[in-house]
Amino acid sequence: MLAESLALSAVLFVIGVIGVLTRRNAIIIFLCVELMLNAVNLTFVALSRYYGMAGQVFVLFVMTVAAAEAAVGLAIIISIFRHRQTVDLRNINVMKG
Amino acid sequence: MALSSSHPLASTIAAWMWLLPVLPLLGFFLNGALSLVSRAHIGPADPDMGHGGHDASVGGDAATHHAAGDDSHTDAPPKYASLVSIIGPGVILLSFILAAAIFMAMRGVDMSTPFIQHYWQWMPVGDLKLNFAFQLDQLSMVMVLIVTGVSTLIHIFSIGYMDGDPGYARFFSYLNLFVFFMLLLVLADNYALLYVGWEGVSLCSYLLVGFWFSDKINADAGKKAFLVNRIGDVGLLLGMFMLFANLGTLDFTLVAANAGTLQFGGAVVTTICLFFFFGCTGKSAQLPLYVWLPDAMAGPTPVSALIHAATMVTAGVYLVARSSFLFSMSPIACLTVAAVGAITALFAATIAVKQWDIKKVLAYSTVSQLGYMFIGVGVGAYTAGVFHLATHAFFKGLLFLGAGSVIHTMHAAYHHSGNTADAQDMRNMGGLKKAMPITWIMMWIATLSIAGIPPFSGFFSKDSILGSVYEYSGNSILTNTSWLGMSGHTVLLWIYGIGLFAALLTAVYMTRLMLYTFHGPSRATEDEQRHMKEAPWTMTGPLVVLGALSLVGGWMNLPAIASFLGPVGGLDKWLDPVVGHATLVITNGVALEVSHGTEVALLGGAILVAITGIVVAVVMLRPASLVPKAESPAEHGFEKVLANKYYVDEIYEGAIVHPVFATAKNVLWRGLDAGIIDNLFVNGSAAVARGLGWIGARIQNGSTSVYAWGIVFGAILVLSVFSFR
Numbered sequence: 103m104l105a106e107s108l109a110l111s112a113v114l115f116v117i118g119v120i121g122v123l124t125r126r127n128a129i130i131i132f133l134c135v136e137l138m139l140n141a142v143n144l145t146f147v148a149l150s151r152y153y154g155m156a157g158q159v160f161v162l163f164v165m166t167v168a169a170a171e172a173a174v175g176l177a178i179i180i181s182i183f184r185h186r187q188t189v190d191l192r193n194i195n196v197m198k199g
Numbered sequence: 200m201a202l203s204s205s206h207p208l209a210s211t212i213a214a215w216m217w218l219l220p221v222l223p224l225l226g227f228f229l230n231g232a233l234s235l236v237s238r239a240h241i242g243p244a245d246p247d248m249g250h251g252g253h254d255a256s257v258g259g260d261a262a263t264h265h266a267a268g269d270d271s272h273t274d275a276p277p278k279y280a281s282l283v284s285i286i287g288p289g290v291i292l293l294s295f296i297l298a299a300a301i302f303m304a305m306r307g308v309d310m311s312t313p314f315i316q317h318y319w320q321w322m323p324v325g326d327l328k329l330n331f332a333f334q335l336d337q338l339s340m341v342m343v344l345i346v347t348g349v350s351t352l353i354h355i356f357s358i359g360y361m362d363g364d365p366g367y368a369r370f371f372s373y374l375n376l377f378v379f380f381m382l383l384l385v386l387a388d389n390y391a392l393l394y395v396g397w398e399g400v401s402l403c404s405y406l407l408v409g410f411w412f413s414d415k416i417n418a419d420a421g422k423k424a425f426l427v428n429r430i431g432d433v434g435l436l437l438g439m440f441m442l443f444a445n446l447g448t449l450d451f452t453l454v455a456a457n458a459g460t461l462q463f464g465g466a467v468v469t470t471i472c473l474f475f476f477f478g479c480t481g482k483s484a485q486l487p488l489y490v491w492l493p494d495a496m497a498g499p500t501p502v503s504a505l506i507h508a509a510t511m512v513t514a515g516v517y518l519v520a521r522s523s524f525l526f527s528m529s530p531i532a533c534l535t536v537a538a539v540g541a542i543t544a545l546f547a548a549t550i551a552v553k554q555w556d557i558k559k560v561l562a563y564s565t566v567s568q569l570g571y572m573f574i575g576v577g578v579g580a581y582t583a584g585v586f587h588l589a590t591h592a593f594f595k596g597l598l599f600l601g602a603g604s605v606i607h608t609m610h611a612a613y614h615h616s617g618n619t620a621d622a623q624d625m626r627n628m629g630g631l632k633k634a635m636p637i638t639w640i641m642m643w644i645a646t647l648s649i650a651g652i653p654p655f656s657g658f659f660s661k662d663s664i665l666g667s668v669y670e671y672s673g674n675s676i677l678t679n680t681s682w683l684g685m686s687g688h689t690v691l692l693w694i695y696g697i698g699l700f701a702a703l704l705t706a707v708y709m710t711r712l713m714l715y716t717f718h719g720p721s722r723a724t725e726d727e728q729r730h731m732k733e734a735p736w737t738m739t740g741p742l743v744v745l746g747a748l749s750l751v752g753g754w755m756n757l758p759a760i761a762s763f764l765g766p767v768g769g770l771d772k773w774l775d776p777v778v779g780h781a782t783l784v785i786t787n788g789v790a791l792e793v794s795h796g797t798e799v800a801l802l803g804g805a806i807l808v809a810i811t812g813i814v815v816a817v818v819m820l821r822p823a824s825l826v827p828k829a830e831s832p833a834e835h836g837f838e839k840v841l842a843n844k845y846y847v848d849e850i851y852e853g854a855i856v857h858p859v860f861a862t863a864k865n866v867l868w869r870g871l872d873a874g875i876i877d878n879l880f881v882n883g884s885a886a887v888a889r890g891l892g893w894i895g896a897r898i899q900n901g902s903t904s905v906y907a908w909g910i911v912f913g914a915i916l917v918l919s920v921f922s923f924r
Contacts, residue, residue, distance in 0.1 A: 122907050191903045198901030 431481015706812020719822025
């Protein structure tokens with residue numbers, strides 16, 4: 103059962119990574135980041151069956167942080183949209199040396 | 200304290216000997232503070248105001264900056280001048296009184312061992328344990344008396360000479376500091392502390408030679424004095440290193456006690472001695488490092504008298520006498536010292552014969568007389584060397600102060616007439632005896648003394664050196680030592696001959712100086728002659744005292760043959776506990792006795808030579824036919840070589856200074872500094888940083904997805920490193 107769970111979370115994680123790397127829309131990238139977080143959560147939960155409850159406790163923390171991150175992240179995205187009328191990352195490239 | 204507590208001097212006034220150097224140091228701080236408070240007056244006078252257009256080609260004419268009395272200097276006199284006049288000479292006088300009291304205390308007690316006082320541990324580094332401690336013995340007592348005594352007189356002289364100078368307080372604070380370092384030098388109980396004094400007097404020499412530093416020529420002379428001295432100091436330092444490496448101590452008493460463990464005449468002790476002597480050639484102006492001393496005449500004349508004639512330049516002689524236990528173990532070093540001294544004595548005397556600047560004559564005379572001292576301490580006649588050191592301090596101090604008095608007067612006269620001629624050139628003087636009779640008489644006393652006419656002091660001391668050379672050539676460890684392929688016997692006889700010939704030249708050039716300066720017709724204008732007058736009492740007073748000392752100084756150490764004059768060999772007996780043993784080593788353990796006939800012949804020869812010199816000068820020289828400097832014809836042939844000082848400065852310039860400058864400029868500056876350090880290291884590292892920055896800027900292009908790729912690849916890289924390890 104563990105192997106399948108880990109495999110599933112790995113697949114979810116890789117999907118998230120590919121989404122972050124390839125998509126242009128900030129909202130989508132944001133969703134993919136959430137997907138990666140939840141893939142990790144799944145790993146924690148799966149492993150907690152064998153290594154104790156600490157994994158499940160950690161998942162609660164990750165969820166809390168993810169909620170906060172979602173709030174801040176979405177606020178930023180809204181703010182960017184208000185300034186530029188777009189959330190396409192190709193157009194958001196002022197952070198450079 | 201262990202050593203001193205048992206010493207008979209411990210309960211006497213000698214326990215206060217720390218005050219000897221501390222008093223001048225106090226004077227330095229007080230005068231220095233006054234100099235700083237009157238800040239407007241700290242620097243030299245504005246060169247355009249003090250001496251509009253005076254000829255400064257002579258290496259800094261003392262009197263050009265000198266207020267020279269009264270007029271045209273309408274600005275207020277330096278503040279606190281009267282306070283400085285009390286503190287400056289006052290602290291030195293107190294020091295001298297204390298020294299005299301300690302001397303009296305020493306006479307009554309058993310001084311077979313030196314009186315040492317430890318004050319604190321100075322440098323405990325591994326095996327090297329250096330104490331800050333003073334050592335008082337007969338030799339340092341003689342030096343302390345000379346230093347404080349002559350300094351007192353010269354400080355008093357300076358009150359008159361430096362009167363009205365804008366740097367009055369600064370001058371006295373430097374002079375006080377010099378006395379402090381000089382006393383440190385002679386009171387030190389180890390070589391390292393001696394070295395502190397040795398360097399300190401150099402510093403003061405530098406400060407005082409370049410005292411009127413707004414003239415570049417003076418500042419350059421100060422620099423030259425400092426740098427040439429540093430070359431010699433390396434020798435002293437290396438000698439100290441070798442001494443410590445071989446004996447493990449630098450204390451005089453311990454070195455003296457352990458010197459026997461070194462191989463007699465071996466390479467180690469010879470090298471140490473030669474290194475020490477190299478240090479002496481710098482400090483005491485011997486060949487090949489004497490060149491700084493004539494240039495040092497750029498300083499005020501009291502400085503020339505005190506530092507460059509009476510005290511500092513004799514530090515080398517003191518060092519050799521202090522290290523007598525080492526030098527007496529190395530016949531080769533002894534002969535080297537004596538031979539260099541003899542060659543220097545002759546070399547400098549020949550130059551002095553053709554100099555026109557009155558101070559330059561005296562400067563070369565000093566170099567020459569120092570050569571005599573080194574002949575003395577070189578052959579092992581340490582007492583004779585120190586004896587000449589003492590009498591020389593009297594008569595040469597007197598000569599310099601007399602010259603200062605002359606320059607002062609000459610300049611005052613030129614000041615009135617607006618003459619821009621050289622106030623130090625003897626061709627511009629003449630007939631000064633009418634205007635300044637006291638200076639004239641005192642200068643003649645000093646001249647007869649240095650020329651070696653009995654019963655003046657110089658006669659006894661010079662004769663005691665030359666007599667020793669003659670004695671030691673016959674029966675001493677030096678006799679059979681081979682030196683540069685010659686036997687010591689031959690070398691010493693040569694030194695004796697050279698010494699006699701240099702004595703002849705001494706009489707000639709000193710008589711020449713006197714004739715041209717004081718006798719014959721005056722070569723100044725009528726108007727100038729009216730303004731020539733004797734210096735104030737603060738200046739003539741020290742002259743008279745030094746004159747008296749030059750007259751009777753010989754009584755310190757009368758030779759046996761002059762027993763009808765008084766007690767014989769005072770200084771010999773006095774210094775015997777310090778240098779007697781070393782002298783006995785040189786003389787194979789027997790006290791040398793010269794037959795009465797030989798001694799009479801030696802003395803007679805010396806007197807004959809001195810009289811011949813004076814007669815030759817009087818007969819040959821025609822002060823009446825001398826014309827002022829501006830109208831003088833150029834010299835030809837050998838005279839020109841002498842007038843140009845054998846072109847030694849030019850040779851050094853071409854052979855050493857210029858190559859060093861060229862190397863510094865082309866290799867070190869353009870090659871190493873500008874090329875490697877500036878270009879390769881400084882600019883190179885900047886270029887690397889800029890290159891890396893350029894690459895970094897290209898990577899950071901603002902595209903978030905590129906950054907995300909970076910993060911992912913970074914994570915993969917880290918993970919793969921950890922998982923495949």
